[in-house]
Amino acid sequence: MRVLLAGATGLVGAQVLxxxxxxxxxxxxxxxxxxxxxxxxxxLHNPVHDFAALPLxxxxxxxxxxxxxxxxxxxxxxxxxxxxxVDHGYPLLIAxxxxxxxxxxxxxxxxxxxxxxxxxxxxxxxxxxxQALIAQDWPQLTLVRPSLLLxxxxxxxxxxxxxxxxxxxxxxxxxAIAATTLAFALWRLALEEGDGLRVVESDELRRxxx
Numbered sequence: 001m002r003v004l005l006a007g008a009t010g011l012v013g014a015q016v017l018x019x020x021x022x023x024x025x026x027x028x029x030x031x032x033x034x035x036x037x038x039x040x041x042x043x044l045h046n047p048v049h050d051f052a053a054l055p056l057x058x059x060x061x062x063x064x065x066x067x068x069x070x071x072x073x074x075x076x077x078x079x080x081x082x083x084x085x086v087d088h089g090y091p092l093l094i095a096x097x098x099x100x101x102x103x104x105x106x107x108x109x110x111x112x113x114x115x116x117x118x119x120x121x122x123x124x125x126x127x128x129x130x131q132a133l134i135a136q137d138w139p140q141l142t143l144v145r146p147s148l149l150l151x152x153x154x155x156x157x158x159x160x161x162x163x164x165x166x167x168x169x170x171x172x173x174x175x176a177i178a179a180t181t182l183a184f185a186l187w188r189l190a191l192e193e194g195d196g197l198r199v200v201e202s203d204e205l206r207r208x209x210x
Contacts, residue, residue: 003026003029004032011179021039023191033048061098065105068109072087088129096136107142108129109144112201114129134197139196144182144205147177177202
C-alpha cells in the first residue's frame, strides 16, 4: 500500500509515521510537512510545502490510503479563522485531492464531542469536518474521537496539563488517552480492510491500541 500521512510532525502523527514505516504492507509513505522530517527511510517521501500552497497536481497524491492527524488549538492558531483552516480546510482539501486520484480509504483524527450543531466552536468545527468527509462518500472512512491526549508536546499547554490529572481517572470514553495508544489504533484502523463509515470513540481506541 501507498499511504499518505498529514500531520507527521505532531504528537500523534509522529507516532503514526513510525508505525507505518515499520509495517511491511506499506510500500511507500508520503508525508507532506511544512518543515523536513528528521527521519531517513527509503520508503518515505517527504514533500516540504506550506499547506496553503500544496501542489495539487503532484504525482505523490496517488495513494491507496490517507491518514489525517492535523490539528491545532485556538491559542496556537491565533484566530478562529486560522484554526478552522487547519482543522477543517486542510483535511478536506487533502481528502478531495487523494479521492480524485483514486484513494479509497481515509482516516481522520477528530475529537471527542465532535458535533456540527455544538455551541462550542472547537467541537462544531470538528463535527463540520466529519460531516463534510461523510458527504464525500468514501468507500472506507474512519473517524476517531479521542479524549484528552497524554504525551510530551513541544509546546506547553497549561489547560491540558491541569485537565490531564483529572481525566486520566475518568471512566469510559472520557478518560484521557496516551498519544502512543491513539497512534497505534489509528494506524491499525486505517490499514484494516473494511467498508463504509466507522466512528470510533476513545474507550474503543484504548482497546484497539493495546
